[in-house]
């Protein structure tokens with residue numbers, strides 16, 4: 001993704017990095033796109049309900065040295 005123009009509706013800090021990534025819901029198999037927040041740190045983890053099947057997923061986000069995001073999820077009930 002290239003930023004050739006300003007995104008007025010995004011609270012961007014001028015980063016050229018990807019602003020969203022996808023994970024696959026464990027329950028329904030749909031790919032869910034989530035926004036990336038680089039200000040939250042290199043390794044992130046949070047719970048989000050799947051917008052398709054409402055199953056709570058634990059979302060993991062990790063950024064590598066190039067700033068590429070790796071995103072994956074686990075079903076919340078499996079994560080204890």
Ligand SMILES: [Zn+2]
Nearest residue numbers: 025028050053
């Ligand atoms: Zn789902």
